[in-house]
């Protein structure tokens with residue numbers, strides 16, 4: 779299978795998941811900031827993106843590469859503080875052109891927030907966010923950080939990759 783993984787993250791958890799998926803599948807892993815990250819060279823794409831401020835962080839790259847992404851098999855994994863929910867699905871759907879989102883399988887993974895790794899102004903924004911967040915658990919996590927990174931949670935992605943291999947028509 780001619781596939782590759784393209785990830786976008788800032789604090790390391792999306793990259794960690796991308797590398798775990800790369801190790802398990804043998805697919806090459808690209809940071810979308812890498813100028814050699816060219817999705818048109820592959821027919822099977824795994825896109826990984828963190829969620830920052832209710833949006834996918836890869837959305838601009840997706841728009842810039844839309845013609846290369848359309849028509850290719852795609853899995854999207856999002857990495858966020860929030861767990862799988864309608865709210866998260868809305869954030870993801872609203873970050874992407876609808877015609878592209880409808881062509882993707884989406885798997886929601888959970889990330890990590892380590893306050894010692896973010897700048898003072900992000901800490902301040904998180905503190906303000908925690909004060910106005912109506913969800914007490916999410917509010918506490920914004921204030922104190924969290925770590926939900928879990929290697930086993932990539933299993934649904936590996937399953938989708940295995941299924942797509944079985945769908946391949948032998949040459």
Ligand SMILES: Cc1cc2nc3c(=O)[nH]c(=O)nc-3n(C[C@H](O)[C@H](O)[C@H](O)COP(=O)(O)O)c2cc1C
Pocket residue numbers: 786787788789790791792793828829830831832833857858859860861888889890891896900
């Ligand atoms: C500035 C900032 C904004 C964030 N906004 C959200 C958000 O809107 N929703 C959410 O579920 N998680 C949010 N998170 C949590 C991130 O999605 C989580 O930390 C993720 O693991 C980051 O991925 P990365 O380590 O690859 O950068 C935010 C984190 C930061 C630092």
